[in-house]
Structure formats: structure tokens, C-alpha cells
Amino acid sequence: MSVPKDCGFVVHDAGHFYTLGALDGYQTQYLRFVKRFDRDDPSKYPGNKGAYSGTTLQIVLRVLLNRVKYLQGQKWCVENVMIRLCLMLAIWLLEFRAARRHGRGYWHGLDFASHQHLCEQCGHTVCEHS
Secondary structure, three states, rough: OOOOOHHHHHHEEOEEEEEEOOOOOOOOOOEEEOOOOOOOOOHHHOOOOOOOOOOOOHHHHHHHHHHHHHHHHHHHHHHHHHHHHHHHHHHHHHHHHHHHHHOOOOOOOHHHHHHHHOOOOOOOOOOOOO
């Protein structure tokens, strides 16, 4: 998948490592997602070759949620309320998907998914480690 040059980011490793555009300065901003690989079962992470540490979508979305809360504090607007709900729903869907893939139910609400402690091993709110 090709990304237009003016889209605000550059892909270094598809789905995992990006350079983000920056405003008001020239400091490079990077975003790197965790990349996992299982030598015993390569089908566990299809398409991944190699592994490295990084963040998760849930953590990035939680950061964005915090940013919107900050912006709402600067100047209230209804769009921020809707953005907050959309971000919380996205986080909930990621947690629901993870639970389903591991054969578990996920009966928690949006607030739980968005604010509950994350497992340090898998990065989810509900898992076999917690």
C-alpha cells in the first residue's frame, strides 16, 4: 500500500514503524508499534519478520484521548465530546477483538477499556496474565 507524500507520515516498516510530520520545528517524531515474531509458529504473527519493542494502538489511542481532554479544557466544544466517544469505542473494539481471539468474553464498558491498567506482557485490560 503506497502512502501519498503529503499525508503527514512516512512508513519505514508497514504497520509498525513511522516518522510523523511535525509542526513548529524540525525535530523528527517517530511512532513505533511492537512487532512480534514466533519462530515456533510463524502463523501467529503473519507477515512479521523479526521483532522489536514498541507501543500498541490502545496506548496511542489513550494518548489521543488524553490530548482531546486537554483541548476540551482549553475550549469546550461538542466535537471534542464526539471525538472522545469515538476514541473510547476504538479502544473498546481493540480489547473486545483481543478477548474474542483468545476465546474470552469481554463484558466491560468503554470507560474500563479506556482507563483500566494494561497488562505489561500483552498490553490488554483482560488476559491470562491478569
